[in-house]
Amino acid sequence: xxxxxxxxxxxxxxxxxxxxxxxxxxxxxxxxxxxxxxxxxxxxxxxxxxxxxxxxxxxxxxxxxxxxxxxxxxxxxxxxxxxxxxxxxxxxxxxxxxxxxxxxxxxxxxxxxxxxxxxxxxxxxxxxxxxxxxxxxxxxxxxxxxxxxxxxxxxxxxxxxxxxxxxxxxxxxxxxxxxxxxxxxxxxxxxxxxxxxxxxxxxxxxxxxxxxxxxxxxxxxxxxxxxxxxxxxxxxxxxxxxxxxxxxxxxxxxxxxxxxxxxxxxxxxxxxxxxxxxxxxxxxxxxxxxxxxxxxxxxxxxxxxxxxxxxxxxxxxxxxxxxxxxxxxxxxxxxxxxxxxxxxxxxxxxxxxxxxxxxxxxxxxxxxxxxxxxxxxxxxxxxxxxxxxxxxxxxxxxxxxxxxxxxxxxxxxxxxxxxxxxxxxxxxxxxxxxxxxxxxxxxxxxxxxxxxxxxxxxxxxxxxxxxxxxxxxxxxxxxxxxxxxxxxxxxxxxxxxxxxxxxxxxxxxxxxxxxxxxxxxxxxxxxxxxxxxxxxxxxxxxxxxxxxxxxxxxxxxxxxxxxxxxxx
DNA sequence: GCCGTTTTCGGCCCGACTGTTTTCAGTCG
Numbered sequence: 001x002x003x004x005x006x007x008x009x010x011x012x013x014x015x016x017x018x019x020x021x022x023x024x025x026x027x028x029x030x031x032x033x034x035x036x037x038x039x040x041x042x043x044x045x046x047x048x049x050x051x052x053x054x055x056x057x058x059x060x061x062x063x064x065x066x067x068x069x070x071x072x073x074x075x076x077x078x079x080x081x082x083x084x085x086x087x088x089x090x091x092x093x094x095x096x097x098x099x100x101x102x103x104x105x106x107x108x109x110x111x112x113x114x115x116x117x118x119x120x121x122x123x124x125x126x127x128x129x130x131x132x133x134x135x136x137x138x139x140x141x142x143x144x145x146x147x148x149x150x151x152x153x154x155x156x157x158x159x160x161x162x163x164x165x166x167x168x169x170x171x172x173x174x175x176x177x178x179x180x181x182x183x184x185x186x187x188x189x190x191x192x193x194x195x196x197x198x199x200x201x202x203x204x205x206x207x208x209x210x211x212x213x214x215x216x217x218x219x220x221x222x223x224x225x226x227x228x229x230x231x232x233x234x235x236x237x238x239x240x241x242x243x244x245x246x247x248x249x250x251x252x253x254x255x256x257x258x259x260x261x262x263x264x265x266x267x268x269x270x271x272x273x274x275x276x277x278x279x280x281x282x283x284x285x286x287x288x289x290x291x292x293x294x295x296x297x298x299x300x301x302x303x304x305x306x307x308x309x310x311x312x313x314x315x316x317x318x319x320x321x322x323x324x325x326x327x328x329x330x331x332x333x334x335x336x337x338x339x340x341x342x343x344x345x346x347x348x349x350x351x352x353x354x355x356x357x358x359x360x361x362x363x364x365x366x367x368x369x370x371x372x373x374x375x376x377x378x379x380x381x382x383x384x385x386x387x388x389x390x391x392x393x394x395x396x397x398x399x400x401x402x403x404x405x406x407x408x409x410x411x412x413x414x415x416x417x418x419x420x421x422x423x424x425x426x427x428x429x430x431x432x433x434x435x436x437x438x439x440x441x442x443x444x445x446x447x448x449x450x451x452x453x454x455x456x457x458x459x460x461x462x463x464x465x466x467x468x469x470x471x472x473x474x475x476x477x478x479x480x481x482x483x484x485x486x487x488x489x490x491x492x493x494x495x496x497x498x499x500x501x502x503x504x505x506x507x508x509x510x511x512x513x514x515x516x517x518x519x520x521x522x523x524x525x526x527x528x529x530x531x532x533x534x535x536x537x538x539x540x541x542x543x544x545x546x547x548x549x550x551x552x553x554x555x556x557x558x559x560x561x562x563x564x565x566x567x568x
Numbered sequence: 569g570c571c572g573t574t575t576t577c578g579g580c581c582c583g584a585c586t587g588t589t590t591t592c593a594g595t596c597g
Binding site for chain 1: 571574
């Protein structure tokens with residue numbers, strides 16, 4: 001391989017910083033927006049954006065044109081965008097930090113810098129304390145207080161976004177609780193949790209009610225509420241016992257569709273939707289669609305009607321990220337996304353034969369309770385040396401007799417060592433019905449090469465949690481996903497979408513690339529205890545975000561059907 | 569800076585809230 005290319009995150013960071021600096025120096029806002037959009041596109045791109053730019057194909061991505069493609073090539077050639085180097089010399093580095101304080105934007109940051117000569121956070125704090133900010137027109141005592149408060153909070157621990165796996169069950173339980181009550185007509189989760197994004201900031205709920213004030217009063221009195229942040233007749237914000245932030249908005253029934261659509265987002269989806277609507281003479285807001293020419297206000301009780309009036313088929317929330325779903329929906333070409341009831345089994349589970357917390361039997365019974373036809377028991381290889389594999393096989397045989405026609409497959413999760421070899425012998429691997437190979441250590445040591453080497457083994461059926469990331473804890477290993485996809489196709493190896501709440505790995509963009517490349521994706525729980533079998537639902541939600549259909553998800557098939565697709 | 573079923577030039581979502589103002593700019597989602 002040639003020299004290491006800059007990672008997508010590095011490219012995105014430089015574009016983002018350039019946008020910040022341009023904004024601070026008063027550049028036209030649409031240029032700034034263009035750089036921000038390109039940064040996001042780079043961050044979400046599955047393949048190497050740098051490689052695409054070198055090949056002259058980055059400008060095929062929406063939001064990236066000739067100019068930005070050239071700037072990405074500059075990063076490859078010289079390490080930094082030339083314009084960024086120039087701008088960095090003009091703006092003191094901490095002035096960029098001003099903009100990150102809540103309530104402070106580029107205009108205010110620039111004024112603090114230019115009109116008061118403030119260039120560091122320490123100087124800003126001192127000026128606010130000495131009440132020197134109020135000398136600026138438009139600034140008062142409250143502005144100073146607000147900035148001091150923001151500065152104090154900035155010193156706290158870095159903000160972490162809670163995991164979908166933490167918030168989703170709670171959100172759904174609250175929705176169910178409200179639905180059972182007498183005051184609610186319709187209720188739904190909204191926002192990023194409805195789109196099943198891997199993390200969230202707060203949990204949004206939307207409801208209709210004949211008595212909105214009574215409903216919000218009921219909501220803030222629910223047992224899970226430990227703190228009421230805000231409480232009005234149609235809106236309430238509370239903190240739950242888990243420390244999660246909930247927003248409930250009660251809306252009129254006749255525009256429930258408009259509001260649910262609006263509050264589900266994403267922002268980018270809504271902006272693109274509205275830009276297109278303007279061209280059609282329509283103005284979209286959270287309350288209605290306005291026919292500009294006549295002033296007619298169109299309110300709809302369902303989302304499907306909102307999308308239909310704008311010329312789209314209904315778009316599943318998981319797809320609403322402005323990554324092609326609007327164009328596809330306009331042509332009636334959205335994929336039929338995989339559904340939970342189509343899943344027939346789970347091929348990544350642990351028991352107390354390795355680091356699981358339950359017996360094999362308990363795990364198997366939990367799987368039958370979920371309606372599965374089969375599971376694979378895939379305990380870690382490091383605990384299955386010296387005859388323990390054979391011993392576990394006897395236990396599997398006993399349970400299979402007991403639970404038939406339910407079937408337990410003899411699997412293993414084999415470790416990919418730092419040198420790319422596997423820590424079980426070929427004979428041991430050959431004795432398995434199903435083999436997952438995963439990285440568990442030395443993530444910075446040639447992860448791509450090690451995964452490619454593992455895939456070359458005739459016994460490895462699937463690669464587990466490809467990048468080994470742990471959300472909020474450990475960054476993803478620097479895996480070249482495009483090369484892995486090519487290797488997977490070549491060798492006939494499947495890729496896993498692991499459903500552990502802090503993994504969700506393959507991530508959505510990578511799973512989508514796998515689907516487009518034609519690599520079957522396994523959705524699995526990686527459960528270490530019975531209740532964790534539900535993690536498969538989280539994996540499934542990410543598969544839906546990746547546009548995957550039933551056919552693209554491996555374990556929508558029977559075990560004999562899967563066997564026919566395996567390399568051996 | 570990007571983009572095209574009006575357009576290769578001239579556009580580029582919409583409304584709520586805040587703080588400081590007498591009519592609005594800036595910020596946020």
